[in-house]
Amino acid sequence: xxVSRVAGWDVLPGALLRVLLVGGCLLGVHxxxxxxxxxxxxxCVSARVSPAGGxxxxxxxxxxxxxxxxxxxxxxxxxxxxxRVDGERRTELAVEMSQRPGGNLILRAGExxxxxxxxxxxxxxxxxPAFRSEYTVTEVHPLPTALGTLAAVTSVDELEVFTTAxxxxxxxxxxxxxxxxxxxxxxxxxxxxxxxxxxxDGQARPHPSTKLADRAGLTFRVFAxxxxxxxxxxxxxxxxxxxxxxxSLPDGTAVETPDMALTLDCAPAxxxxxxxxxxxxxxLPWSAAALLWGALRRRRGRVL
Numbered sequence: 001x002x003v004s005r006v007a008g009w010d011v012l013p014g015a016l017l018r019v020l021l022v023g024g025c026l027l028g029v030h031x032x033x034x035x036x037x038x039x040x041x042x043x044c045v046s047a048r049v050s051p052a053g054g055x056x057x058x059x060x061x062x063x064x065x066x067x068x069x070x071x072x073x074x075x076x077x078x079x080x081x082x083x084r085v086d087g088e089r090r091t092e093l094a095v096e097m098s099q100r101p102g103g104n105l106i107l108r109a110g111e112x113x114x115x116x117x118x119x120x121x122x123x124x125x126x127x128x129p130a131f132r133s134e135y136t137v138t139e140v141h142p143l144p145t146a147l148g149t150l151a152a153v154t155s156v157d158e159l160e161v162f163t164t165a166x167x168x169x170x171x172x173x174x175x176x177x178x179x180x181x182x183x184x185x186x187x188x189x190x191x192x193x194x195x196x197x198x199x200x201d202g203q204a205r206p207h208p209s210t211k212l213a214d215r216a217g218l219t220f221r222v223f224a225x226x227x228x229x230x231x232x233x234x235x236x237x238x239x240x241x242x243x244x245x246x247x248s249l250p251d252g253t254a255v256e257t258p259d260m261a262l263t264l265d266c267a268p269a270x271x272x273x274x275x276x277x278x279x280x281x282x283x284l285p286w287s288a289a290a291l292l293w294g295a296l297r298r299r300r301g302r303v304l
Contacts, residue, residue: 044127045069047077049120050250053133054192056118057141061109062250063120064100064195070126077131078123082109085117093118106250114139144187147247147255152177156266159223163231172232175264176223181245183218187255191218194247198222199256201241220245226266238264 047068068077084091096108112118116137124130154177160169179198183191197204198220205222222243224236243262248254 043071045071046129047080047122047131049080049131049133050195051135051193053135055136055138055189056193057139057189058111058114058137059140060143060190060193060249060251061112061118061137062193063107063109064250065105065107065120066103067105068122068125068128068131070128073126075125077125077128080105080107080120080122080131082107083119083121084112085119090119108251111140112137138189141189142186143249143253144184144190144255146184147181147187147245147257148184149182150243150245150257150260151180151182152243152260152262153180154178154262154264156226161223161225161232170231172229173226173266174223175226175238175266176221177243177262177264179220179222179243179245181218181220181247181257187247190249193249195249196220197246197248199244199246200236204246222262222264224264224266236264238266 045068048066050064063080063082065080067079070076079097082093082095084093093109098106100106107120109118114137118135118137120131120133120135122131154175156173156175158171159174159176161172161174162168163170181196187194196218199205200222222236224238225232226238241262241264242259244259245257246254247256
Protein backbone atom coordinates (compact mmCIF):
# COMPACT_ATOMS: atom_id res chain seq x y z
CA UNK A 1 0.00 0.00 0.00
CA UNK A 2 1.50 3.35 -1.01
CA VAL A 3 1.27 6.52 1.04
CA SER A 4 -1.06 8.08 -1.52
CA ARG A 5 -3.56 5.22 -1.13
CA VAL A 6 -3.80 5.71 2.63
CA ALA A 7 -3.93 9.50 2.68
CA GLY A 8 -7.49 9.22 4.02
CA TRP A 9 -6.37 7.94 7.43
CA ASP A 10 -7.66 11.15 9.02
CA VAL A 11 -11.13 9.55 8.91
CA LEU A 12 -11.60 5.95 10.04
CA PRO A 13 -14.68 3.83 10.81
CA GLY A 14 -16.45 4.71 14.05
CA ALA A 15 -15.90 1.18 15.36
CA LEU A 16 -12.13 1.66 15.29
CA LEU A 17 -12.44 5.04 16.98
CA ARG A 18 -14.47 3.49 19.79
CA VAL A 19 -11.86 0.76 20.21
CA LEU A 20 -9.09 3.33 20.42
CA LEU A 21 -10.97 5.50 22.91
CA VAL A 22 -11.86 2.60 25.18
CA GLY A 23 -8.29 1.34 24.96
CA GLY A 24 -7.07 4.79 25.99
CA CYS A 25 -9.31 4.66 29.02
CA LEU A 26 -8.15 1.24 30.10
CA LEU A 27 -4.47 1.85 29.45
CA GLY A 28 -4.05 5.54 30.18
CA VAL A 29 -6.00 6.31 33.38
CA HIS A 30 -4.28 5.95 36.75
CA UNK A 31 -6.53 5.26 39.72
CA UNK A 32 -5.26 5.34 43.31
CA UNK A 33 -6.10 2.19 45.31
CA UNK A 34 -9.55 2.39 46.87
CA UNK A 35 -10.48 5.60 45.04
CA UNK A 36 -13.14 5.38 42.34
CA UNK A 37 -12.80 8.01 39.65
CA UNK A 38 -14.97 8.80 36.65
CA UNK A 39 -13.49 7.12 33.60
CA UNK A 40 -13.59 9.33 30.52
CA UNK A 41 -12.06 8.45 27.13
CA UNK A 42 -8.51 9.61 26.57
CA UNK A 43 -8.48 12.21 23.78
CA CYS A 44 -4.85 11.36 22.94
CA VAL A 45 -4.06 7.73 22.19
CA SER A 46 -0.42 6.92 21.45
CA ALA A 47 0.65 4.68 18.61
CA ARG A 48 1.66 1.15 19.54
CA VAL A 49 3.23 -1.84 17.85
CA SER A 50 3.77 -5.56 18.34
CA PRO A 51 6.52 -6.53 18.79
CA ALA A 52 7.30 -3.50 20.93
CA GLY A 53 11.05 -3.81 20.39
CA GLY A 54 13.93 -6.19 20.97
CA UNK A 55 15.41 -9.06 18.97
CA UNK A 56 13.67 -10.38 15.84
CA UNK A 57 14.75 -13.38 13.73
CA UNK A 58 15.55 -12.42 10.15
CA UNK A 59 12.60 -14.50 8.89
CA UNK A 60 10.07 -12.78 11.17
CA UNK A 61 10.36 -9.08 10.32
CA UNK A 62 6.63 -8.41 10.56
CA UNK A 63 5.08 -5.60 12.62
CA UNK A 64 1.49 -5.09 13.83
CA UNK A 65 1.04 -1.31 14.13
CA UNK A 66 -1.81 0.79 15.56
CA UNK A 67 -1.86 4.46 14.62
CA UNK A 68 -2.10 7.06 17.37
CA UNK A 69 -5.25 9.19 17.59
CA UNK A 70 -5.95 12.83 18.45
CA UNK A 71 -9.73 12.75 18.89
CA UNK A 72 -9.96 16.50 19.53
CA UNK A 73 -8.51 17.22 16.09
CA UNK A 74 -10.08 14.16 14.46
CA UNK A 75 -6.68 13.05 13.17
CA UNK A 76 -4.47 9.97 13.29
CA UNK A 77 -0.70 9.89 13.58
CA UNK A 78 1.43 9.60 10.48
CA UNK A 79 2.15 6.29 8.76
CA UNK A 80 5.11 4.41 10.25
CA UNK A 81 8.54 4.21 8.66
CA UNK A 82 11.01 1.34 9.00
CA UNK A 83 14.57 2.65 9.04
CA ARG A 84 17.88 0.78 8.97
CA VAL A 85 20.43 2.46 11.24
CA ASP A 86 24.18 2.10 10.69
CA GLY A 87 25.98 4.55 12.96
CA GLU A 88 24.89 8.02 11.78
CA ARG A 89 23.52 6.67 8.52
CA ARG A 90 19.77 6.11 8.25
CA THR A 91 18.10 4.33 5.32
CA GLU A 92 14.32 4.03 5.01
CA LEU A 93 13.39 0.51 3.90
CA ALA A 94 10.64 -0.53 1.53
CA VAL A 95 7.93 -2.50 3.32
CA GLU A 96 4.78 -4.30 2.30
CA MET A 97 1.86 -2.65 4.11
CA SER A 98 -1.66 -3.98 4.52
CA GLN A 99 -4.62 -3.27 6.77
CA ARG A 100 -6.38 -5.75 9.04
CA PRO A 101 -10.16 -5.56 9.60
CA GLY A 102 -9.70 -3.94 13.02
CA GLY A 103 -7.82 -1.03 11.46
CA ASN A 104 -4.27 -1.91 12.47
CA LEU A 105 -1.51 -2.03 9.88
CA ILE A 106 0.71 -5.00 9.07
CA LEU A 107 4.20 -4.11 7.85
CA ARG A 108 6.46 -6.76 6.33
CA ALA A 109 10.12 -6.17 5.56
CA GLY A 110 12.38 -8.31 3.40
CA GLU A 111 14.94 -10.58 5.04
CA UNK A 112 17.90 -8.67 6.47
CA UNK A 113 21.33 -9.72 7.72
CA UNK A 114 21.75 -10.65 11.40
CA UNK A 115 23.03 -7.72 13.43
CA UNK A 116 21.07 -5.13 11.43
CA UNK A 117 19.67 -2.33 13.62
CA UNK A 118 16.13 -1.16 12.83
CA UNK A 119 13.90 1.67 14.03
CA UNK A 120 10.15 1.80 13.48
CA UNK A 121 8.94 5.38 13.85
CA UNK A 122 6.13 7.81 13.13
CA UNK A 123 5.83 11.58 13.51
CA UNK A 124 3.90 13.47 16.17
CA UNK A 125 0.39 14.61 15.24
CA UNK A 126 -1.52 17.09 17.40
CA UNK A 127 -1.40 15.77 20.97
CA UNK A 128 -0.11 12.35 19.85
CA PRO A 129 3.62 12.08 20.55
CA ALA A 130 6.16 10.80 18.06
CA PHE A 131 6.61 7.03 18.11
CA ARG A 132 9.88 5.11 18.09
CA SER A 133 10.74 1.45 18.67
CA GLU A 134 14.14 -0.20 18.18
CA TYR A 135 15.01 -3.73 17.00
CA THR A 136 18.01 -5.95 16.31
CA VAL A 137 17.85 -8.61 13.60
CA THR A 138 19.03 -12.06 14.70
CA GLU A 139 19.69 -15.29 12.82
CA VAL A 140 16.98 -17.18 10.94
CA HIS A 141 15.11 -19.65 13.18
CA PRO A 142 12.42 -22.18 12.28
CA LEU A 143 8.97 -21.05 13.36
CA PRO A 144 7.97 -22.58 16.71
CA THR A 145 5.51 -25.45 16.82
CA ALA A 146 5.11 -25.48 20.62
CA LEU A 147 4.92 -22.56 23.07
CA GLY A 148 6.13 -24.25 26.24
CA THR A 149 4.62 -25.07 29.63
CA LEU A 150 2.24 -23.24 31.97
CA ALA A 151 2.29 -23.06 35.77
CA ALA A 152 -0.13 -21.36 38.18
CA VAL A 153 -0.04 -19.92 41.71
CA THR A 154 -3.48 -19.24 43.24
CA SER A 155 -4.56 -16.99 46.12
CA VAL A 156 -7.42 -14.82 47.46
CA ASP A 157 -7.07 -11.07 48.01
CA GLU A 158 -8.51 -7.63 47.34
CA LEU A 159 -7.85 -6.72 43.70
CA GLU A 160 -8.34 -3.49 41.78
CA VAL A 161 -10.23 -4.52 38.63
CA PHE A 162 -11.72 -2.83 35.60
CA THR A 163 -15.44 -2.15 35.80
CA THR A 164 -18.33 -1.28 33.47
CA ALA A 165 -20.15 0.74 36.16
CA UNK A 166 -18.93 4.18 35.05
CA UNK A 167 -15.67 4.16 36.99
CA UNK A 168 -12.40 2.84 35.67
CA UNK A 169 -11.76 0.41 38.51
CA UNK A 170 -13.02 -0.81 41.85
CA UNK A 171 -11.78 -3.00 44.67
CA UNK A 172 -13.21 -6.51 44.92
CA UNK A 173 -12.35 -9.63 46.84
CA UNK A 174 -11.30 -12.24 44.33
CA UNK A 175 -9.74 -15.63 43.91
CA UNK A 176 -6.97 -15.28 41.35
CA UNK A 177 -4.23 -17.21 39.64
CA UNK A 178 -0.89 -15.93 38.39
CA UNK A 179 -0.06 -17.88 35.24
CA UNK A 180 3.58 -18.18 34.22
CA UNK A 181 4.73 -19.35 30.80
CA UNK A 182 8.06 -21.15 30.45
CA UNK A 183 8.95 -20.85 26.78
CA UNK A 184 10.09 -23.87 24.82
CA UNK A 185 13.56 -23.75 23.30
CA UNK A 186 12.11 -23.28 19.83
CA UNK A 187 9.91 -20.36 20.97
CA UNK A 188 12.64 -18.48 22.85
CA UNK A 189 14.17 -16.74 19.78
CA UNK A 190 10.72 -15.27 19.04
CA UNK A 191 9.98 -14.11 22.61
CA UNK A 192 10.05 -10.37 21.81
CA UNK A 193 7.56 -10.81 18.97
CA UNK A 194 4.91 -12.89 20.77
CA UNK A 195 1.48 -11.51 21.71
CA UNK A 196 -0.29 -13.55 24.37
CA UNK A 197 -3.86 -14.52 25.11
CA UNK A 198 -5.15 -16.58 28.03
CA UNK A 199 -7.54 -19.30 26.77
CA UNK A 200 -10.04 -20.27 29.48
CA ASP A 201 -12.53 -23.07 28.81
CA GLY A 202 -11.91 -22.60 25.09
CA GLN A 203 -12.45 -18.81 25.08
CA ALA A 204 -9.49 -16.50 24.41
CA ARG A 205 -9.02 -13.45 26.66
CA PRO A 206 -6.34 -11.25 25.04
CA HIS A 207 -6.08 -8.74 27.90
CA PRO A 208 -5.90 -9.73 31.58
CA SER A 209 -8.41 -7.53 33.36
CA THR A 210 -7.07 -6.72 36.82
CA LYS A 211 -5.59 -3.26 37.33
CA LEU A 212 -2.41 -4.83 38.65
CA ALA A 213 -2.31 -7.62 36.08
CA ASP A 214 0.01 -5.97 33.59
CA ARG A 215 2.28 -8.50 31.94
CA ALA A 216 5.36 -8.95 34.14
CA GLY A 217 7.82 -10.97 32.11
CA LEU A 218 5.72 -13.95 31.05
CA THR A 219 3.32 -13.94 34.02
CA PHE A 220 -0.37 -13.09 33.64
CA ARG A 221 -3.32 -12.97 36.05
CA VAL A 222 -6.89 -14.25 35.83
CA PHE A 223 -9.51 -13.96 38.58
CA ALA A 224 -13.04 -14.67 39.78
CA UNK A 225 -14.85 -12.38 42.24
CA UNK A 226 -15.93 -13.88 45.55
CA UNK A 227 -19.30 -12.05 45.59
CA UNK A 228 -21.51 -11.53 42.50
CA UNK A 229 -20.70 -8.24 40.75
CA UNK A 230 -22.34 -7.52 37.40
CA UNK A 231 -20.02 -4.58 36.76
CA UNK A 232 -16.70 -6.43 36.74
CA UNK A 233 -15.42 -7.20 33.25
CA UNK A 234 -14.48 -9.84 32.35
CA UNK A 235 -15.60 -12.10 35.19
CA UNK A 236 -14.70 -15.76 35.50
CA UNK A 237 -16.83 -18.03 37.63
CA UNK A 238 -15.50 -19.67 40.75
CA UNK A 239 -14.70 -23.34 40.44
CA UNK A 240 -12.79 -25.49 37.98
CA UNK A 241 -11.51 -24.31 34.61
CA UNK A 242 -9.29 -25.52 31.79
CA UNK A 243 -6.58 -22.97 31.01
CA UNK A 244 -3.87 -22.67 28.40
CA UNK A 245 -1.79 -19.85 26.95
CA UNK A 246 -1.79 -18.93 23.26
CA UNK A 247 0.91 -16.82 21.66
CA SER A 248 0.80 -15.28 18.18
CA LEU A 249 3.36 -13.67 15.91
CA PRO A 250 2.41 -10.69 13.73
CA ASP A 251 2.40 -12.92 10.63
CA GLY A 252 -0.42 -15.01 12.17
CA THR A 253 1.65 -17.95 13.40
CA ALA A 254 0.13 -19.20 16.69
CA VAL A 255 1.32 -21.76 19.25
CA GLU A 256 -0.13 -22.88 22.58
CA THR A 257 0.75 -24.57 25.85
CA PRO A 258 -1.06 -27.77 26.84
CA ASP A 259 -4.28 -27.37 28.85
CA MET A 260 -3.97 -27.12 32.61
CA ALA A 261 -6.66 -27.67 35.25
CA LEU A 262 -7.23 -24.56 37.42
CA THR A 263 -9.52 -24.09 40.42
CA LEU A 264 -10.50 -20.62 41.68
CA ASP A 265 -11.91 -20.87 45.22
CA CYS A 266 -12.84 -18.26 47.86
CA ALA A 267 -13.60 -20.87 50.54
CA PRO A 268 -12.82 -19.69 54.12
CA ALA A 269 -10.12 -21.27 56.21
CA UNK A 270 -10.95 -23.60 59.11
CA UNK A 271 -11.27 -20.69 61.58
CA UNK A 272 -13.79 -18.96 59.33
CA UNK A 273 -11.37 -16.29 58.10
CA UNK A 274 -10.80 -15.73 54.41
CA UNK A 275 -7.52 -16.92 52.96
CA UNK A 276 -5.54 -13.90 51.76
CA UNK A 277 -2.16 -13.51 50.19
CA UNK A 278 0.63 -11.70 51.95
CA UNK A 279 1.51 -9.77 48.80
CA UNK A 280 1.18 -6.08 48.06
CA UNK A 281 -2.05 -6.27 46.06
CA UNK A 282 -4.53 -5.72 48.89
CA UNK A 283 -4.84 -3.32 51.78
CA LEU A 284 -3.13 -3.96 55.13
CA PRO A 285 -4.97 -6.48 57.32
CA TRP A 286 -7.47 -4.61 59.53
CA SER A 287 -5.68 -5.61 62.75
CA ALA A 288 -2.34 -4.28 61.52
CA ALA A 289 -3.94 -1.11 60.17
CA ALA A 290 -5.67 -0.48 63.51
CA LEU A 291 -2.41 -0.92 65.44
CA LEU A 292 -0.58 1.43 63.09
CA TRP A 293 -3.31 4.08 63.30
CA GLY A 294 -3.38 3.86 67.10
CA ALA A 295 0.39 4.29 67.31
CA LEU A 296 0.27 7.37 65.10
CA ARG A 297 -2.50 8.98 67.14
CA ARG A 298 -0.76 8.25 70.47
CA ARG A 299 2.39 9.92 69.18
CA ARG A 300 0.30 13.03 68.67
CA GLY A 301 -0.95 12.93 72.29
CA ARG A 302 -4.30 11.25 71.58
CA VAL A 303 -5.70 7.79 72.07
CA LEU A 304 -8.35 5.92 70.14
